[in-house]
Amino acid sequence: MQSTNAAIRAQTTQVMANDLKAIGIKVNIDLMVSTKFFAASGDGPLYSGTYDLGLFAWVGGDDPLSFIYLCTEIPTKQNNYTGSNTPAYCNKDFDTATNKANNSLKQEERKPLYVQAQKIISADLPVLPLYQRLNQSLAKTSLRNYKPAPTNTPPTWNAFEWELPQ
Numbered sequence: 571m572q573s574t575n576a577a578i579r580a581q582t583t584q585v586m587a588n589d590l591k592a593i594g595i596k597v598n599i600d601l602m603v604s605t606k607f608f609a610a611s612g613d614g615p616l617y618s619g620t621y622d623l624g625l626f627a628w629v630g631g632d633d634p635l636s637f638i639y640l641c642t643e644i645p646t647k648q649n650n651y652t653g654s655n656t657p658a659y660c661n662k663d664f665d666t667a668t669n670k671a672n673n674s675l676k677q678e679e680r681k682p683l684y685v686q687a688q689k690i691i692s693a694d695l696p697v698l699p700l701y702q703r704l705n706q707s708l709a710k711t712s713l714r715n716y717k718p719a720p721t722n723t724p725p726t727w728n729a730f731e732w733e734l735p736q
Contacts (some may be wrong), residue, residue: 579625582700586625597623616656617645624656627703637672639691640665659696710734 580601587597607626608614613620628638641662643655664687671683686732707725709716714733719725 576627610651612647612651615692617651619645619656619658628699637668639696640668657696661690661694664690
């Protein structure tokens, strides 16, 4: 299952289906419009959990993992299908490491906790990221101290450092 609004995902879905078929796993591809695919309130397959495999893009933040796969983020009828954890992954050790990291402002404290969380989620593998989209940004060559953001942080994240000579 995947949304129909991205040609690259449609192609990827077909390649994956062919690869799975080659090892004896039959896949029925269900391309659907994004409004149906991502429908909240339990109406869409993604948030209601009524799918076996799903392919869609996800936007990451500055800190790795953040809150996305916490047990409390699983969409359910009880929480009105809110939350980002559509694979319904739940691991208390992962939650503990991630929550401790999220509650610290010190990078030197967060880093080992994120490493621990990453090892846990990599071993469990509730999702399989296929590729990373590139962020592209442009600036005049005369703009000094411009630094592209490596994540979805706005490109103006360090605007206070910019200098544009006259």
